[in-house]
Amino acid sequence: MTASSSAPRAVTRLGIIGAGRIARAVMAGIRNGEAGAYEVCAVLARRQADRTDITAPLTTDRTEFLAAAPDLIIEAAGPTALAEHGEAALAVADLWSISGMALADLALAGRLEAAGRQSGHRLRLLGGAIAGLDAAAIAARDPGARIRIEAITDEASAGAPAFTGTARQAMAQLHGVNVVAAAAIAGTGLDATELVFFERRPGARRYFNIHIESRLGNYVMSSSPNLSPETGATTIVAASVITALLQAQQTIWAG
Incomplete structure (x- = not known):
């Protein structure tokens, strides 16, 4: 054969x-x-x-x-x-x-x-640079799902957030938040996704935390990409x- x-x-x-x-x-x-x-x-x-x-x-x-x-x-x-x-x-x-x-x-x-x-x-x-899009998409099958994204740093507790509002509002006021848009669009949409955003000083570590509450389950995902001082x-x-x-x-x- x-x-x-x-x-x-x-x-x-x-x-x-x-x-x-x-x-x-x-x-x-x-x-x-x-x-x-x-x-x-x-x-x-x-x-x-x-x-x-x-x-x-x-x-x-x-x-x-x-x-x-x-x-x-x-x-x-x-x-x-x-x-x-x-x-x-x-x-x-x-x-x-x-x-x-x-x-x-x-x-x-x-x-x-x-x-x-x-x-x-x-x-x-x-x-x-963000994880959790699958979970956001699954949770969005629940019309009452709530998705909150936190863009924080390892110094977040030192001050107040620079922005709090919907993901759509954030797109008009912030730069470099394509990952937030992707997570919001995968899930409940730009108008129904909440964002809390802290500025990041050079050298500080960035964390994107996604909190999801839905009748299908509750999820928490955290992403902390390695950012280069030269190339981000x-x-x-x-x-x-x-x-x-x-x-x-x-x-x-x-x-």
């Missing part, structure tokens, strides 16, 4: 929006084979740059970028990039984004929803993208 060999997995073509630290870290992981069978076919950047660490074709023209016909587009450039390119990207492929803050704009969220429904493509928000959360956010890519090609996975 001749043993049969499994066919090699087809390579998925990726378009990357962004050429900053997170995007370059993601591309490095793909080049190193950490993500599986992927290749970057195009990179869309705000400005043309001679970067030796970007080997894929780089353009500042969105039409040229989309003409590369990516199978999947990853936005790794921030909320402004999602707002600017999200609709056009969804017209040609599924879109993964690290920038949930952008969806606090109801008009933009509506346009992205409409674009996805028209094309059949979907927008996925990646968790980045680049490593953990890039790792979340690489992990999602790897899982998308696994035959069996959890979560």
Whole structure:
């Protein structure tokens, strides 16, 4: 009997929006084979740059970028990039984004929803530096579920919070809280999710604590990403993208 060999997995073509630290870290992981069978076919950047660490074709023209016909587009450039390119990207492929803050704009969220429904493509928000999205989504099946997020530091008890309110209100007043947006959207929504936010001084450790109360159960999750003084959360956010890519090609996975 001749043993049969499994066919090699087809390579998925990726378009990357962004050429900053997170995007370059993601591309490095793909080049190193950490993500599986992927290749970057195009990179869309705000400005043309001679970067030796970007080997894929780089353009500042969105039409040229989309003409590369990516199978999947990853936005790794921030909320402004999602707002600017999200609709056009969804017209040609599924879109993964690290920038949930952008969806606090109801008009933009509506346009992205409409674009996805028209094309059949979907927008996925990646968790980045926060855990607990699955629990938030499960708890949200209870209309009476309550989700509270605390963004604290190891010095939080030393002063009053800089912000207390809903996640949607936070998006208009705070910076760098894409993880809060992702958790809120996964769960009860931006208007029904409460946030208590403490500023973090350089060198202090950040903790994101999610408290969930629902008829399905009560959950408490705490995430404390390792932040670099030079690059912030680049490593953990890039790792979340690489992990999602790897899982998308696994035959069996959890979560």
